[in-house]
Amino acid sequence: MIYTVTLNPSLDYIVTVAEFTMGATNRTLEERVLPGGKGINVSLVLNQLGVENMAFGFWAGFVGEEIQRRLEALHCSADLIELASGTSRINMKIKNYEGTEINGMGPNVSAGEWEQLLNKLSGLLAGDTLVLAGSAPCSLSVNIYREIMDMLAGKDIDVVVDAAGDALVGVLEAHPFLIKPNRDELGQIFGKKLTDRDDILECAGKLQRRGARNVLVSMAGDGAVLLSEDGRVFESPAPRGELVNGVGAGDSMVAGFLAGWQESRDLSYAFRMAVAAGSASAFSDHLAEADQIERLMEQIEGKGKTGFLY
Secondary structure (H helix, E strand, C coil): EEEEEECCCCEEEEEEEECCCCCCCCEEEEEEEEECCCHHHHHHHHHHHCCCHHHEEECCHHHHHHHHHHHHCCCCCEEEEEEECCCCCCEEEEECCEEEECCCCCCCEEEEEEEHHHHHCCCCCCCCCCEEEEECCCCCCCCHHHHHHHCCCCCCCCEEEECCCCHHCCCHHHHCCCEEEEEHHHHHCCCCCCCCHHHHHHHHHHHHHCCCCEEECCCCCHHHHECCCCEEEEEEEECCCCCCCCCCCHHHHHHHHHHHHHCCHCCCCHHHHHHHHHHHCCCEEEECHHHHHHHHHHHHHHCCCCCCCC
């Protein structure tokens, strides 16, 4: 069973504007409201791929109620803990200005509420997979993912971490099964801008040597690389397609990797599924659907036969 954790879920208000101007009134041309948060996105794509999973996390206030309602409408199995105060966050994302967004802070999580989540996670069994994804509310420690991993140590649970900065670095010594920094996040850890393939592989290798078993680096339009725990390197360019919306593409990669790994126990196949799922979301209005992933998987498989993957 796969479980995802989203400590700070959101409603994502995704808009398109004709021309965004600072200091002026900007009017939307298109609007969408969707449940968000990295772990929730992973769960939604896993649903598309027919992989059973459960989403854990927190919700608060009227925004949290709407997140719950929309997850139910999308048939996403979720067991979110209601917080006593505050309200879940709303994130605004300007779709046609790639990377432009304003993310809310979200509510505080009390010590007692945090213990409730730990109690749920303590019920995971050997062979389960846990995805820890995204940022934590300000009331929680930056090392919160490490705390979870330490609690689960020795239970034979594969832990996937998709986080940035200290939250990611802090889990390395606990040997996560997979980490998935994007190129910018990887560069930020080492204090430099990464553009050269060899530099990216070198930095990813450093994280692996510090404890991560598999390191998957997403590079937007330049594709992705995977450093596997058995010493192999897999590489793929991005499939052909038009970028529509980058929100959730990295989360979709995680879902695709896990779906492929669960199906095959083959890292090469899991990597190709990751690239297909991430690209399918980037080419869509929202998150990838199964038929889109399948079509791109066929394209990537064809590239693999000509040496793009090795």
